[in-house]
Amino acid sequence: MNYFSSDFKLGILGGGQLGKMLLYNTRKFDIYTCVLESSKEAPCKTACDEFHLGDLMDYDAVFNFGKNVDVLTIEIENVNVDALEALEKEGVKVYPASKTLRTIQNKAKQKLFYIDNELPTAPFSRFAYVSEIEDAVNNGGLELPFVWKAAQFGYDGNGVKVVRQLSDLENLPKGECIAEELVPFKNELAVIVARNPSGETKTFPVVEMEFHPEANQVEYVICPARISDHVAKKARQVALNVSKAFNHVGLLAVEMFQTEDDQILINEVAPRPHNSGHQTIEASYTSQFEQHLRAILDLPLGRTDNKVGGVMVNLVGAEGYTGNVVYENIENIMTMDGVTPHIYGKKQTRPFRKMGHVTIVNADLDEARRVAEDVKKSIKVVSE
Ligand code: ADP
Numbered sequence: 001m002n003y004f005s006s007d008f009k010l011g012i013l014g015g016g017q018l019g020k021m022l023l024y025n026t027r028k029f030d031i032y033t034c035v036l037e038s039s040k041e042a043p044c045k046t047a048c049d050e051f052h053l054g055d056l057m058d059y060d061a062v063f064n065f066g067k068n069v070d071v072l073t074i075e076i077e078n079v080n081v082d083a084l085e086a087l088e089k090e091g092v093k094v095y096p097a098s099k100t101l102r103t104i105q106n107k108a109k110q111k112l113f114y115i116d117n118e119l120p121t122a123p124f125s126r127f128a129y130v131s132e133i134e135d136a137v138n139n140g141g142l143e144l145p146f147v148w149k150a151a152q153f154g155y156d157g158n159g160v161k162v163v164r165q166l167s168d169l170e171n172l173p174k175g176e177c178i179a180e181e182l183v184p185f186k187n188e189l190a191v192i193v194a195r196n197p198s199g200e201t202k203t204f205p206v207v208e209m210e211f212h213p214e215a216n217q218v219e220y221v222i223c224p225a226r227i228s229d230h231v232a233k234k235a236r237q238v239a240l241n242v243s244k245a246f247n248h249v250g251l252l253a254v255e256m257f258q259t260e261d262d263q264i265l266i267n268e269v270a271p272r273p274h275n276s277g278h279q280t281i282e283a284s285y286t287s288q289f290e291q292h293l294r295a296i297l298d299l300p301l302g303r304t305d306n307k308v309g310g311v312m313v314n315l316v317g318a319e320g321y322t323g324n325v326v327y328e329n330i331e332n333i334m335t336m337d338g339v340t341p342h343i344y345g346k347k348q349t350r351p352f353r354k355m356g357h358v359t360i361v362n363a364d365l366d367e368a369r370r371v372a373e374d375v376k377k378s379i380k381v382v383s384e
Contacts, residue, residue, distance in 0.1 A: 001297075003031050003297055003299075004029055004031065009032050009033070009034055009068065009070050010033050010034070010069060010070070010072075010073070010296075010297075011033075011034045011035075011066055011069030011072040012035045012072075012073055012074070013036050013065075013072065013074045013075065013076065013079045014035075014036075014037060014056060014074055014075035014076035015037025015042030015043065015048075015051070016037075016043055016044070016075055016344075017043050017342075017344040018075040018076070018273045018274075018289075019035060019037075019043065019044040019048075019075040020345065021278075021342075022273060022293065023044060023047035025293050027047065028290075031293070033048045033049050034049065034050040034065070034068070034069055035048040035050070035052065036052045036053075036061065036062065036065040037051070037052070037054075037056070038054065038055050038056060043345040046345070052065055056076065056078065056079045056080065057078065057079065057080050058080060062080040062083035062084065062087075063083040063086055066083065066084070066087040066092050067090065069092065070092070070093065071093045071094075071297065072087060072095070073096075073250060073272070074096065074271070074272055075272055077101060077104060077105055077271070077272070078153065081098050081102050082098075084098035084101065085098040095197075095249040095250045095295075095296040096248060096250055100246045100248060100271055103246075104271055105152060106151050106152055107149050107151050107159075107178055107268065108151045108178050110269070111124050111180075112126075114242075117241075119238070119242055120263065120264060121267075122180050122181045122183050122265050122267075123181045124178045124181065125142060125178065126176075126177075127177050127178070128176055129174055130172050130173070130175075131174070133163075133177070134166060136179075144164060145162060145163060146182055147160060147163070147179070147180045147182055148161045148163050148168075148169065148172060148177055149178050149179075149180060150172075150173055150176075150177050152176065162182060163179070183257045184260055185258060185260075186259065186260055187227065187257070188255065188257060188258075189206050189207065189209070189255075189257075189264070190207050190221075190253055190255045190274070191203050191204065191206050191253075191256070192204040192239075192252070192253045192276065192277045192280075192288055193239045193240055193243040193248070193251070193252045193253075194250070194252075194291045194294070194301050194304075195243050195249055195250070195252070195295060196295045196299070200300065201301075202302075203236045203239055204277060204280060204284065204288065205223055205224040205225070205304070205305060205306060206227065206231075206236060207221050207222060207223040207224070208222040208223075208225035208226060209221055209255075209276060210222070212316075218275055219313070220312065220372055221275070221278070221312040222310075222311050222365070223280075223306060223310045223312075224309070226365070231264070234262075235256055235258070235264050238264045238266065239254040246271075248271065249296060250271060250272065250295045250296045251271070251272060251274070251292045251295060252269055252270070252271050253270040253271075253272070253277065255267040255270075272292070273289050273292050274288070275354075278312045279311065280310070282340055282361050283306045283307060283309065283310025283361050284304060284307065284310070285302060285304065285306075286302025286303055286304060290302060308338075308361045308362060309361065309363065309365030309367075309368045310359060311360045311361075311368045311369050312357055312358070312359050312360075312372075313357060313358045313372050313376050314354060315327070315341070315343075315357055315358060315379065316381065317350050317351050317352055317353040317381050318349075318351065319351045319352075321351070321381070321383040322349065322383060323383035324349075324383055325347060325349040325381060325383060326381075326384055327341070327343065327355075327379060327380075327381060328380040328382050329378045329380060332379070333374075333375045333378050333379050336360075336374060337371065338361040338362050339359070339360050339371065340359045340361075341357075341358045342356050342357050342359070344356050349382070349383050356381075358372075360372045
């Protein structure tokens with residue numbers, strides 16, 4: 001099929017920053033794009049060929065949008081999967097597949113998938129209601145501490161809580177959830193796997209993620225991870241195995257824990273470009289976004305190793321500021337070597353909202369990590 005400067009239409013569900021960065025690459029290749037998104041002010045608005053307003057969870061909105069494209073992909077998981085299944089039956093190529101999304105959208109189902117496919121993950125129990133957890137603890141069926149996770153619609157750490165005593169369960173959403181063993185991990189790692197319909201597969205180097213202690217959001221992503229070759233090889237193999245088990249097409253970001261004794265346990269996966277791969281734009285031979293396009297269009301995959309060391313810092317809204325966004329000291333960070341800010345185009349900031357990111361590249365990774373700290377101390381996302 002001819003995708004380039006042709007009648008071919010790529011549909012993208014979701015109009016956020018991941019979509020916007022994907023669109024840099026559809027522009028590069030001159031591929032025609034249609035975006036469906038519920039917010040008029042979304043980051044994708046200026047970069048696509050057609051912008052359609054609609055609710056991603058609404059069957060008709062997704063089905064009618066998808067009917068008019070040749071290949072349909074996502075930049076967010078919470079979309080109407082029944083509509084995707086119907087579109088697949090109509091012959092639309094949907095990547096990731098509806099079946100995969102159905103499994104991933106629900107953390108309990110996702111965990112069961114790992115168990116069924118003998119993929120390593122922390123032990124867990126599944127509950128229909130939070131109140132059942134309390135009963136399980138009281139009758140000795142579940143031991144404290146554990147990690148509570150909402151089965152659905154958790155995002156950026158807000159559906160996750162470490163429960164050390166029963167009172168920690170108060171005020172949590174009441175619905176379906178899992179209680180997962182608290183993993184005493186050494187590192188949080190991630191590997192992005194790309195796979196095209198012909199079965200060609202490539203993994204990006206392992207990245208190391210450092211989290212903000214309160215917000216549960218990634219603070220620094222370091223690539224390549226400062227781990228032994230042995231552990232890196234194991235992490236890449238686990239990620240490949242997950243991609244294979246899903247028979248996945250497109251990118252699959254696999255988040256993992258490296259335990260004290262160097263076991264690799266899968267935390268969760270995202271079937272799309274991911275926050276842990278943003279540094280690939282500047283640091284890698286092929287960016288994750290270009291690779292996602294290559295994969296879903298069944299084109300040859302690009303080389304995945306780094307040209308230089310890369311560190312990524314998320315730019316999230318500072319606490320105490322809500323309103324029209326201002327990037328304080330952005331000129332200052334642009335005086336630093338190898339520093340590139342990315343501004344997503346959200347006009348309003350609020351505490352911890354992802355507003356942009358900064359990539360720091362350097363042949364010396366330790367130096368990149370040091371500069372990243374200077375970046376973090378300097379730039380602030382505030383309001384007018
Ligand atoms: P989200 O889907 O919101 O990103 P995650 O499942 O990735 O949620 O969890 C967010 C963070 O919580 C993880 O990155 C990790 O730091 C911590 N966490 C999650 N599960 C566990 C666990 N079983 N043991 C210890 N920490 C965990």
